[in-house]
Amino acid sequence: MSERLDGTVALVTGASSGIGAATARELAGLGANVALVARRGDRLNALAEQLPGAALVVEADVADEEAARSAVAQTVDRFGRLDTVIANAGVMLLGPVVDAPVEEWQRMVDVNLLGLLYTAHAALPHLLEAASSAPREVADLVLISSVAGRVTRNGSAVYNLTKHGVGAFGDALRQEVTGRHVRVSVVEPGATDTELAGHNRPEVLENIRGRFGGIERLLAEDIADAIGYVVTRPRRVAVNEVLIRPTEQEG
Secondary structure, eight states, rough: HHHHHHHTTEHHHHHHHHHHHHHHHHHTTTTEEEEEEEEEHHHHHHHHOOOOEEEEEEOTTTTTHHHHHHHHHHHHHSSSOOOOOEEEOOOOOOOOOOOOOOHHHHHHIIIIIIIIIHHHHHHHEEEHHHSSSSSSSEEEEEEEEOGGGGGOOOTOOOHHHHHHHHHHHHHHHHHHHGGEEEEEEEEEEEEBBSSSGSSSHHHHHHHHHHHTTHHHHHHHHOHHHHHHHHHOOTTTTTOOEEEEEOOOOOO
């Protein structure tokens, strides 16, 4: 049976679209007040108006360390605590390593790894404090990875690198804080119908469409539903890893 999140506070990065926006709706529906963090403030404001509880809009790029720390600080200043963090911000820029534009690699490392690390580091003291107090005496850090964190593919080398890194960091951190009732979970979506792939170069985007265009992809709400399940388990239950593929996706 699911527990509700009444009286708790959640922070979601990459909340302006896709999995982040759907997860913000899910957590708000479960009773949490939600801080919405992303670069596109107009979208965050529109989302905030749709949520049933209190929402804080923080326009920030978490790849900037000070911006990530400020987002966490603003959340705690506004709501007084922080119980749940969904580190969802990410970019997927695919293509061969040979002759790759290395600025794409830099952006993926900055957002997928450093942005996640900055967010986690800033949030952990508050999560540890929340885990020692009412209403739930447990806190959650959910790291959004990918099937690419398990399976490598030709043309996905640096994205694979970043997402494998998320899994390694998450499991090591889990061992560090689980005894203090901060649960660290890694969620690994397969092909999902979001804007994520749309930032690729045209020739890469064509390859992606060729690979996944014939299957029924997941919806962002499918991933949000799984995240909602993870963070509403009783204090004694930790769901450490969730791999979610479309039924028709083989690898």
